[in-house]
Amino acid sequence: MNAPAYNFAYLDEQTKRMIRRAILKAIAIPGYQVPFASREMPMPYGWGTGGVQVTAAILGPADVLKVIDQGSDDTTNAISIRKFFAKTAGVATTTATEDATVIQTRHRIPETALSENQVLVYQVPIPEPLRFLEPRETETRRMHALAEYGLMHVKLYEDIARFGHIATAYAYPVKVNARYVMDPSPTPKFDNPKMDNCPALQLFGAGREKRIYAIPPYTQVVSLDFDDHPFEPYRFNAPCALCAAEDSYLDEIVTDDKGGRMFVCSDTDYCESRQAAGHHGSLSAAPYKEKAQGGING
Amino acid sequence: MYVAVKGGERAIENAHRLLADKRRGDQSVPEITLDQISEQLGLAVDRVMSEGSLYDRELAALAIKQARGDLIEAIFLVRAFRATLPRFGASEPVDTGAMRVQRRVSSTFKDIPGGQILGPTFDYTHRLLDPALAQGFVPEAPAMADASTAPTPRVTDILGRDGLIESSPQAEDGASVGDLTREPLNFPADRDLRLQNLARGDEGFLLAMGYSTQRGYGRNHPFAGEIRFGEVEVEFLAEDVGFAVPLGSIELTECQMVNQFKGSATEAPCFTRGYGLAFGQSERKTMSMALVDRALRARELGEEALAPAQDEEFVMSHSDNVQATGFVEHLKLPHYVDFQSELGLLRKLRKEFTDAQAPDAMKEAAE
């Protein structure tokens, strides 16, 4: 039998070069979706194959990798992808945002501000912001080519006419570098402002849909809106119950079946760092270290 | 005190151990071997090789075992392995006309040069469950004839000699073959890419699409011109030595549909073609593929294209079961960040709705 043998970071070098060419093109045309010959990966489509291919193509032996899903380093899919690279590339991994050189994410942007020596790699399910307005690829590509985005505004208009607000809470469309309308991946719109003028390189990989796009460092990213209905990031109005942060995106935790709720940071690294630095919320009586030991994972 | 959910790592390890245990099943039952899968579940192996697009019976059998018999999962395993293999080049086109046929049927002519050969088929079995197969069944030795030396020309070639069927478009010399696993797909796609997409496509999807054309959604009057299954030689042109080197033989099923004719004032009428090809014995797959291939040629042949099976973008974007299963099943992944955002918006809208009703209620209360 042909005993399978795998290259550094799984992908063969030819494939990596192909992906890097697509990434370079994407950086040269901010917000433009570059088609690339996405490979079958050993995890299913829809579980981060685009992000994994981008990460595999840019990862070097000296990189330090962080992987998050829903803002957390501990969710099963984040662990699975982190272990995949630890195994196939042998790179160092971390959960600390500031220590990472490459951060692969699904659905969130870390709360800690990113820096120039970092790359944020997004996993993207549907890269086409116009897809649910116009199902045909041939038509949406023409709309992008001609910058014909009236249809997107029609959608926003309809939201306001029906609900009084733009009724898009996540995957909120943005315009990049005053040219291409782009889907930021299903991040909550709370994260949209972090994409604007960001010092880090932002790369987006959609494996099943075979598209790569990018926001180069310090690029203008504007959330679509109307002058009289400006974009507003949404945040539940409460401090984190564990670290008392007032500026982080919160997960809602159902604590019992009698309507009990608590709100905690979705970004676990941010939350734990704050607790370690002595910030305590209403429900975290114990000091951080004890709490960490109390967790199943030690 | 609340502790955020942790321990994903442990959970994954435990889940994998449990899966391995379930895969093995009751350990007092002998473990299935790859030979057993390859020999006794041969059609499953054929399907995994076809849709996994890798001709390797042993790896396909391993994938089926590892996937606990879930064929789409097995196809996925093979594809993920195949994606990492280096490419040396493309083989020479295989000559299916020179196939050593084990089975060959035509529904268009009663007899054909080289004869109709029924071969191993379910076609005329009665679908009665056979208790004899439950254990220790030893089949009779099959009736064997001497290998025939009579040529078995393809039925479409016979029709083609009289110009009754359109000629197969010939690629230009030196033209490279498209490969959608190496180049991103753009629409409209050429036929080489369409055929590659269909060859890798899900058998069930193609079956339903092909079936829909028969029921009037893009009808194209098909006749099964010929279905043949057997062995062909694969050759590779080695640049260094300057001639084609045989690599070995593989089993293929080929289906050539003969479809409704075209013609105009300037062009003599002739039948049109639909083509299907798959690894191993995969008749349902190749027949469905040929129907869909023909349906997708509507635009090229100047026909009205309104049915789903004639819609290239629809068919090609949804035929791949590895893509489809991944995206459908990704709904299992956590979405609570997005859900939280939706929940926030919905609560806000509901509150505004209630507030808008409230002044009337307050007025009534005041009165």
Place this chain on the structure above:
Amino acid sequence: MVDQAALENDQPLLVATSISKSFGRIAACRDVSFALYPGEVLAIVGESGSGKSTLLQLLSGQLAASAGHVSYRMRDGVARDLASLGEAERRFLYRTDWGFVHQDPAQGLRMAVSAGANVGERLMAVGWNHYGRIRETASDWLTRVEIDTARIDDAPRTYSGGMRQRLQIARNLVTEPRLVFMDEPTGGLDVSVQARLLDLLRSLVAELQLAVIIVTHDLAVARLLSHRVMVMKGGRVIETGLTDQVLDDPREPYTQLLVSSILPP
């Protein structure tokens, strides 16, 4: 002082020069030439199969001519050959300076989105970004085409045939185009609904000084709306002239037949 507007009105808006179109061996349109001036309404009449709809598609740049060319004087005063326009320029023209009213409103409207968004779409496409003002303008236009503004948030699929057609007109006119193409705009409507729509069209055309090229098989529509008529048969223009002149005193036997069969005395 030179009256710039008067000067511009002396220049044709659209000029067709010897345009022909054939599909295989069938010539759908042969050697058609004419000039259309600002504010002028031209009716193209003829039976089905006469080539009038093909001609409309050629004039509006939806079909490429086999021979001849069409030029249009852009808002900057420069006449451009339609065939030389890029896709982006042509689409821009379509959503600003031109309108196209289809016989079937479903082809010209987004049937699943509200009337307000249908009218507002062109404004948003040219950069309007104030919801309140877009809605106000849409609302004005609904009033002008006699649609109750209470229906602004309803989708056209809940509208009657006549309302849909009036909405399509509002959607086209909101960017104040100078030229509107109309393909049998009263085609699928009841007679009483037709009369109301024609009245509305006539007053809007006069008020906005629109140039219109209208294709119709209904000579009553041509008489009510148009200044000039072109009669087509077998892909050729066989007679052209002032509407009253052509309809009251047709020169060609075919036109005489058309007039006598369709316009009862």
